Amino acid sequence: VTGELPQVVDLRLLGACNLRCPFCFGPRHEIGPRNVERFIELVQRLPALGVRAVVITGGEPTLVRALPRLLATAKRAGLRTVLSTNGTRLDRRLDDIAPHLDWVGLPLDADRSERNAIMRPGPARQFDDVVEVIPRIRREHPELRIKLGTVVCALNRDWVVPLADLAAGSLAPDVWKLYQVEASGYARDAWSKLELGDDEFDAVLDRASAAAARHGVPVTAYRRAERSGKYLFVEPNGDAMAVAGTDERVIGNVFADLASVVRVWQRHVDVDRLEGNVAATYPGV
Ligand code: SF4
Numbered sequence: 001v002t003g004e005l006p007q008v009v010d011l012r013l014l015g016a017c018n019l020r021c022p023f024c025f026g027p028r029h030e031i032g033p034r035n036v037e038r039f040i041e042l043v044q045r046l047p048a049l050g051v052r053a054v055v056i057t058g059g060e061p062t063l064v065r066a067l068p069r070l071l072a073t074a075k076r077a078g079l080r081t082v083l084s085t086n087g088t089r090l091d092r093r094l095d096d097i098a099p100h101l102d103w104v105g106l107p108l109d110a111d112r113s114e115r116n117a118i119m120r121p122g123p124a125r126q127f128d129d130v131v132e133v134i135p136r137i138r139r140e141h142p143e144l145r146i147k148l149g150t151v152v153c154a155l156n157r158d159w160v161v162p163l164a165d166l167a168a169g170s171l172a173p174d175v176w177k178l179y180q181v182e183a184s185g186y187a188r189d190a191w192s193k194l195e196l197g198d199d200e201f202d203a204v205l206d207r208a209s210a211a212a213a214r215h216g217v218p219v220t221a222y223r224r225a226e227r228s229g230k231y232l233f234v235e236p237n238g239d240a241m242a243v244a245g246t247d248e249r250v251i252g253n254v255f256a257d258l259a260s261v262v263r264v265w266q267r268h269v270d271v272d273r274l275e276g277n278v279a280a281t282y283p284g285v
Contacts (some may be wrong), residue, residue, distance in 0.1 A: 001259045001262055002262075003259075003262040003263065004049055004262065005046065005049040005232070005265060005277070006050075006051070006271065006274050007053065007275065008051070008053045008055065008232075009046065009048060010052055010057055010231055010233045010234070011039055011042075011043075011055065011056050011057065011062050011233075012026060012027055012035050012058055012233055012234060012235050013035075013039060013056065013057070013058055013059065013064050013065060013070075014027070014028070014031055014032055014033040014034075014056070014058045014059040014060075014061070014236050015027030015028045015029050015030065015031030015058065015059045015236060016029055016031065016032050016033070016059050017029055017033075017058060017059045017060040017063070017086070017122075018086075018088060018089070018123065019060070019086055019120050019121065019122035019126060020116050020121050020122050021120050021151075021186070022119070022155070022187065022194060023119075023120075023153055023186070023187040023194055024120075024183055024185050024186040025183045025184050025185040025186075025187060027059060027184065027235060027236055028091070029059070029065075029267040031059070031236045031237075031247065033041060033059075033063070033064045033236065034236060035196060035237065035238060035255065036064055036066045036068075036070065036081075038238065038255050039070060039234075040066070040069065040070050040073050041256070042234070042254060042258075043050065043070065043073055043077055044077045044257070044262070047078045047079060049178060049262060052077050052080060053079055053080035053081065053082060053102075053178070053278070053282070054074055054080075054081060054284075055084055055282075056070065056081065056082065056084065057084040058084075059236075061084070061085055061219045062085050062088075062089040062090060062093050062107050063252065064096075065078065067096075067097060067242040068093075068097050071083070071097055071100035071101060072099075072100045073232070074100070074141060075100045076252065077134060079179040080102045080103075080285045081195070082102065082103040082104070082282055082285060083097065083104050084104075084105040085100055085104065085106065086120065086124075087106045087125050087126060087129050087130040087133055088108065088122075088124035088125075088129045090106075090133045090209075090210075090277055091132070091136070093141075093281070093284060094133070094137070094141070098137070098140075098141040098144055099122045099141075102144070102145065102241065102282075102285060103144070103145045103146070103147060103174075104137065104144060104145075104146055104273060105146075106130050106134065106147070106148055106149070106173075107120070107126075107130070107148070107150065108127065108130050108148060108163060108167055108171075109151055109159070109160075109163075110154050110156050110157050110160075110163060110192065111166060112127070113125065113127040113128055115159050118156070118233075119151070119155060125127075125172075128280050129134055132172070134146060136169045138172075140141070143280070145174045145284075146171075146174055146175075147169060147173060147174065147176075147281060147282060148167050148173035148174045148175070148194050149176075149179060150163065150176070150177070150179065150208075150234060151181055151194060152178050152180055152181060152205075153181035153195070153196050154180065154181075154193060154194055154195060154196050154200055155193065157196060157204055160204050160208050161204065161207045161208050161211060162177070164208050165209075165211065167212070167217075168211065168212035168215040168217035169215045173217060174217075175217070175218055175219075175220060175281060175282070176208075176212055176217050176218070176219050176220075176278075176284065177219070177280075177281055178204070178205050178219060178220075178222070179221075179222040179223075180196060180201040180209060180221070180222060180223050180224045180228070181194050181196055181247060182224045182227065182246070183194060183195075184246065184248065186262040196266065198223065198224070205219070205221050207242065208231060210244060216231065220280040220281060222277075224246075224275075227246075228243055228244060228245055228270070229243060229244075229268065229269055229270030230243060230269075230273045230274050230277045231240070231243055231269070231274065231277075232265055232268075232269050232272065232274070233248070234254050235250075237252050237255075238253045238255030239252075239253050239254075239255070240252050240253065240254050240261045240265065242265065242268035244268065251265060251268050252264060259271060
């Protein structure tokens with residue numbers, strides 16, 4: 001295969017997750033990690049196609065046993081690596097994966113554990129896990145950079161500004177990103193209780209940014225209206241997916257026919273928007 005792909009590609013290894021967030025935008029939870037070996041083959045081919053970095057995501061990617069091998073293969077191939085995880089299983093896997101990682105993305109969606117559990121329901125104590133693992137990362141893997149992400153919706157709109165002192169102050173991530181909830185994936189089913197308008201999102205963003213600025217942490221935003229063309233996802237079954245308006249569109253399958261995805265992706269992905277988004281979310285990746 002010759003030609004180019006975007007400089008950054010998001011690989012959704014699976015849909016399965018140990019949490020049940022009402023706003024989940026990932027693949028359906030019943031989809032397991034069926035194609036990990038094919039993803040491992042894929043990452044070896046990506047640098048020759050101009051890809052610079054991969055974002056490994058899901059579902060919850062730490063549920064994948066072969067995750068360290070996938071990351072190590074990506075690094076050996078010359079890629080920069082980002083892991084997007086809910087953080088509940090990071091403590092036990094950190095030493096295996098951190099050596100192969102440049103960035104880790106972790107979520108926190110409220111200022112207190114019991115409120116956060118409304119956003120991130122499940123058996124795990126996600127709030128406590130994230131609050132505990134970040135200092136450990138700083139201590140033991142100081143070269144690993146951290147993006148903290150917060151989904152803002154009608155459920156937690158009043159809990160985000162109070163989160164700023166912890167999110168930007170004590171935890172001191174390299175970036176704090178606020179995401180306006182959007183009606184994709186599972187969020188479609190729960191939209192009536194999640195929806196948050198543009199003005200309401202901007203109001204939260206302004207106040208959270210001002211609070212974070214006092215701690216010197218940059219805040220970046222993901223607005224629903226600006227989503228189009230910003231990503232190229234690979235789904236667990238290999239489908240390449242681009243974002244078109246509020247929809248996600250399959251543009252080919254990287255396992256079945258990588259060459260055809262290489263041929264058509266530029267019609268569906270806006271390179272400047274994708275690059276701008278990556279530069280703000282994972283600076284230097
Ligand atoms: S949003 Fe993330 S953590 Fe929550 S259910 Fe979906 S994949 Fe899991």
